[in-house]
Amino acid sequence: MKTRRDVFQAISDPTRRAILLLLATQAMPAGAIAANFDYSRPTISNHIKILTECDLLKQEQNGREIHYQLNxxxxxxxxxxxxxxxxxxxxxxxxxxxxxxxxxxxx
Missing domain, CATH: 1.20.5 (Single alpha-helices involved in coiled-coils or other helix-helix interfaces)
Structure with a gap:
């Protein structure tokens, strides 16, 4: 069962807000998102997971990659x-x- 997180708790983090701003104009795979930050890919993946769990991001399979976009x-x-x-x-x-x-x- 997927855990639902609180939207306002999710957007309280500056890195997650930056991810939302980054995805405001285009969908991107996790690697492209992570390339914009000075954090490890697992750290960014965790932020993406939180944003996805509270439905702020949607996932779309594109070949072998998952692209994330704003909901x-x-x-x-x-x-x-x-x-x-x-x-x-x-x-x-x-x-x-x-x-x-x-x-x-x-x-």
Missing amino acids: PEKMKAVDDFLAPFRKMWDDRFNKLESLMKHYKNKK
């Missing part, structure tokens, strides 16, 4: 979860900006 549905779910927080912070920064402009104009 857009899971990434959308993460974005949907974060949207209210993004809005809250945008609103707060907009209020702060208005307040700062108000005090600047008073001088």
Whole structure:
């Protein structure tokens, strides 16, 4: 049985976030992914395994190689979860900006 991991725990790691950014534009095999990092291939493979277990990455067999690519549905779910927080912070920064402009104009 495949273990499911928490998406937010998975993306908390900077190396895994870098892997996601790397795969944002194209699918790649594990060796090509690992070539972009100063870590051992087993370390990168473990990161890829974690991202795959939480469905952030999908695997596609291409000949003898497995290519990894972003799972857009899971990434959308993460974005949907974060949207209210993004809005809250945008609103707060907009209020702060208005307040700062108000005090600047008073001088």
